[in-house]
Amino acid sequence: MLQITGLSKSFGDNHAVDGIDLTVRTGSFYGIVGPNGAGKTTTLSMVTGLLRPDAGSVLVHDIDVWAKPAAAKRVMGVLPDRLRLFDRLTGAQLLYYSGVLRGLDTDTVRSRSADLVSAFGLEEAVNRLVADYSAGMTKKIALACAMIHSPRLLVLDEPFESVDPVSAANLVEILQRYVGAGGTVVLSSHGMDMIERVCDSVAVIIQGKVLASGTLDEVRRGQRLEDRFVELAGGRKVAEGMEWLHSFSD
Numbered sequence: 001m002l003q004i005t006g007l008s009k010s011f012g013d014n015h016a017v018d019g020i021d022l023t024v025r026t027g028s029f030y031g032i033v034g035p036n037g038a039g040k041t042t043t044l045s046m047v048t049g050l051l052r053p054d055a056g057s058v059l060v061h062d063i064d065v066w067a068k069p070a071a072a073k074r075v076m077g078v079l080p081d082r083l084r085l086f087d088r089l090t091g092a093q094l095l096y097y098s099g100v101l102r103g104l105d106t107d108t109v110r111s112r113s114a115d116l117v118s119a120f121g122l123e124e125a126v127n128r129l130v131a132d133y134s135a136g137m138t139k140k141i142a143l144a145c146a147m148i149h150s151p152r153l154l155v156l157d158e159p160f161e162s163v164d165p166v167s168a169a170n171l172v173e174i175l176q177r178y179v180g181a182g183g184t185v186v187l188s189s190h191g192m193d194m195i196e197r198v199c200d201s202v203a204v205i206i207q208g209k210v211l212a213s214g215t216l217d218e219v220r221r222g223q224r225l226e227d228r229f230v231e232l233a234g235g236r237k238v239a240e241g242m243e244w245l246h247s248f249s250d
């Protein structure tokens with residue numbers, strides 16, 4: 001479903017993404033993990049046609065994202081990292097806009113919107129302006145917008161961030177049923193337990209490179225994913241020298 005080859009992006013001297021290769025098969029629930037600044041968002045932005053790569057290629061369902069962006073975007077539903085939504089619309093209007101933009105007819109948009117609003121528990125919020133939503137509610141309406149055109153591939157950058165545990169469990173269930181029906185999910189997250197519970201495959205990206213990828217068992221090698229991640233990331237930093245914080249200087 002997704003084939004990333006030699007993907008690279010630099011910002012000045014910073015090699016944010018440095019020759020990444022990844023293969024995500026159809027029907028996979030694929031997790032991308034990595035420390036802050038590792039290059040996850042930069043990678044996913046290039047995969048989804050939001051950021052032009054310096055080098056490399058991205059094929060989504062055999063369509064080259066950068067040669068045929070419109071065709072490739074039809075196949076994908078995207079939750080970007082920084083949510084730039086038309087937030088002077090209500091949730092209902094934003095869903096309507098997303099559906100119609102994706103070529104759905106009005107009746108289909110209305111019935112899918114109702115399903116999504118109920119699945120994400122947004123009934124109380126749907127007629128209010130998105131600008132007034134909490135962070136978690138904003139994430140949920142953006143997720144609903146990403147799904148409305150029933151794409152083959154969902155690319156979700158930190159979908160669980162700011163989302164409460166009950167809503168996160170709902171989202172996991174929605175995504176698991178989607179994958180069960182043949183959909184493919186690629187998501188980034190810092191929630192190792194969540195990734196370990198729901199993903200069948202995982203890639204660990206550190207300093208713009210894939211240090212490990214494959215099935216969950218291949219990557220964690222008998223350890224907890226979190227321990228393997230810390231090992232790959234070069235261990236934890238011991239917090240030294242912060243004694244001033246305990247001096248309560250008032």
Ligand SMILES: Nc1ncnc2c1ncn2[C@@H]1O[C@H](COP(=O)(O)OP(=O)(O)OP(=O)(O)O)[C@@H](O)[C@H]1O
Nearest residue numbers: 011014016017034035036037038039040041042043
């Ligand atoms: N538009 C930009 N201009 C300059 N540098 C950028 C830009 N976008 C990202 N970077 C840099 O690229 C590197 C990778 O950033 P990226 O956002 O991809 O990391 P990330 O793995 O998603 O991190 P996090 O887990 O904190 O979200 C960082 O060093 C970041 O400062």
